[in-house]
Each structure stands twice: as C-alpha cells, then as structure tokens.
Amino acid sequence: MSWRPTYRSSKFRNVYGKVANRESCFDGIPITKNVHDNHFCAVNSKFVAVVTESAGGGSFIVIPVSQSGRLDSHYPKVCGHQGNVLDIKWNPFFENIVASCSEDTSVRVWEIPEDGLRRNMTEAVLELYGHSRRVGLIEWHPTSSGILFSAGYDYKILIWNLEIGEPVKMIDCHTDVILSMSFNTDGSLLATSCKDKKLRVIEPRSGAVLQQASCKNHRVNRVVFLGNMKRLLTTGVSRWNTRQIALWDQEDLSMPIVEEDIDGLSGLLFPFYDADTHMLYLAGKGDGNIRYFEITTEKPYLQYLMEFRSPAPQKGLGVMPKHGLDVGACEVYRFYKLVTLKGLIEPISMIVPRRSDTYQEDIYPMTAGTEPALSASEWLSGINRDPVLMSLKDGYHRPNQLVFKAPVKEKKSMVVNGIDLLENVPPRTENEV
Helix, strand or coil: CCCCCCCCCCCCCCCEEEECCHHHCEECCCECCCCCCCCCEEECCCEEEEEECCCCCEEEEEEECCCCEECCCCCCCEEEECCCEEEEEECCCCCCEEEEEECCCEEEEEECCCCCCCCCECCCCEEEECCCCCEEEEEECCCECCEEEEEECCCCEEEEECCCCEEEEEECCCCCCEEEEEECCCCCCEEEEECCCEEEEEECCCCEEEEEEECCCEEEEEEEECCCCCEEEEEEEECCCCEEEEEEECCECCCCCEEEEEECCCCCEEEEEECCCCEEEEEECCCCCEEEEEECCCCCCEEEEEEECCCCCCCEEEECCHHHCCHHHCEEEEEEEEEHHHCEEEEEEEECCCCCCCCCCCCCCCEECCCCCECHHHHHCCCCCCCCEECCCCCCCCCCCCCCCCCCCCCCCCEECCEECCCCCCCCCCCCC
C-alpha cells in the first residue's frame, strides 16, 4: 500500500489577511508605552477604544469606527483614572458602555455618547472599589447583561453586579497574579491561568475549582475556551523556553491532549478563537505575523492553515465582534493592530476567497448577538442560558432597545463572603512593581 500524505479539505485553507488601506487606518494616536501584557485596545461595531500615554493618571481614547484617518492631537480622552489604565472592554450588549480597570485599584464603567466624545470625560457612570491592589484584567459575562469580572494583583477575582453596583462574589483560590480569564459559551465556567503555574477551571458562582492542572512542562500564559467543544487551549512556554500551545480536555486537566511548539521567540502569544469557523489565531506580542489554525474534534486536532505576515510589530490587537464584519467581502475575522512606533491602528481583515457575490451561509452560521440571554440577578440565582443567536444575512442592523441604567450608590466598605475587601490587604510581593 503506497504512502499518502494526510490531506484535509477545508473551506478555510485559503483564508488570507488583508491590511486596510492607509485612509482606513487610525493615525497619530499616542498609544501607551506600558509593558503590561494586555491588548490595550477594544473594538465594537461603533467604536475603537485605545489606552493612551498620559502624564498623571490614566486615559484612553474612543474613536468612532467610521472616523478613520489622522487624529487631532487635542482629541478628547476618557481620563478619570488616577493610575495607568491596564485593560478596557466593551459591553457585548450595550455598545456605548465600556469598562476600564487601572493601577488606582478601581474598575470604572463609562457611557460614551452616541456620536463619540466632544470633550474630555472624567465622570464615570460607575466607580467600583473592592480590590486592594491594582486591577489588571476585566471581562464581561458572555450572556448576562450586568455582570462584570475583575482580577487584581491582590490575587482575587471579584464578580460585580452592575444592577446594584456592588461586588457580589469573590473567587479567592489563586496564590499569585491571575494572567488571563476565559468563559465557556454560556458563561457557566471560568478558566484562568495564573503566575503560580496552574491552570484552573472554576464554577464562578460558588468559586469551586472543578479542575486544576499543575503545568510542569508547559508554563501557561494565556487560556481560552474553545466554544462548545469541551476543550481549552493554552499558550505558554515549554521547558526549553520555546513558545508552545497546548490543547486540554476541560473535564480532565491531568494531561494535555496535544502540545505543539511554535517557535523560539520570546514575546507572549495571544490566542484568539472564532467559535463559528473553529479557527484559532495566534499573535505574538512584538511579532508582525499572525498564524492561524483550524481546530477539529478528531486527530490531528490542530491543523495549521497559514500565516499573515507584516514587518510592523504589534503591541496589542483588538477584535471586531461578528456583527460588525463585512459579510459581502466574506470577512470572517477582523483585527485592529496597534503599531506603537508609528502611532497607528491598522485594521487587518481575514477573508475567505469566494467567487460568488451572494451571502455565504456555510461560513456565517448563527452567531451570538447583541441581546443578553439573562439579567444579572437571574444568572446569580443559578440559571444558565446559551447566547441569543442572530443571523448575519441582513448585514445585521436591528437597533438594540435596551438602555443601561446605573445604580446610584454611596462609597462604603465592601464586604463579600464576610470579608471586608478594603481592610484585608495581602502582603506586597516582588510581582508588584
């Protein structure tokens, strides 16, 4: 029997990256020089938000997606934080609501006017104080409208109910700085990677650790849930200091299903997973390239497709939600790449080449839309629901009738699980600069 190479026919094997022309880029942006390992950029179908360099306090700018070109040097900023802004995320259901976290230990929720900023914004809709150290990560719940997770350098994850503007749960199982958080599709499970070299799968409402892996051969940096495949993917470093990705079964973290070395470079690898196409994108901090793979449930699990190359190094990448993509051009993913040296944000479209001009149903399945499946109180009571799906066929445009209402609250001590968060300060460690 003659030897044959394994060949898989995939509709995504010819996906290519297309950089937007200069007029569609955002130029003259004072991108932050902070070395914190985050993206410093968040995108939705209306706005691009980017953390900027600022003297005293922290700030970020919010630019309407349609307003590309060179930015005025006096463009208004969102500048209420007293310390550097470390992470920003748009609410998936309210397109004018953005959350930010900072070195000043606070998490803030801002409401951006419909037509963008006209003057500097200093007043947040909500100021959330509960961490005793700087807050490095925030993440919105994928199906509930008023739930926000924040992870601080006090090794705690707080769950905020924005309907009342208070922390309602505290996850206190980490022994070092939390590096990344990722939810499964319905938000009933949370995966975290931590500087203590452990990968955890947590039930967020109870704080119970369901699975834990001590990664000896694969030092985990970032983790991402692979949709409904009951798999996790981590990026990290092997014992020989090569960059590596590993695939795990979420119900058994004793051993990775497969490990694959990527290269010998030192920049952190950011994973991006598209559950609709089962494609994984890997972008290294400081690299100019983006590799992409297709993930399958059978062997070989990870199928390398191709690589987008560019000479300009990326500091971070924002990702456009599905309903903001150009379905007419068969665009399946869009990155917004931060190029610090040029003060530039460069959109990169990942496109499936097709001859036909009609709507390509096979590459655009029903996808998570802009309608929440649950309220905050429903999710906290123990209900799980899958995201409310929408079709991209009509080029999407059904205005969201929801209105974000912030609670009125006074500043006071924060007691969660019987512990006053602002009183119980853990000792400083060498991890905190």
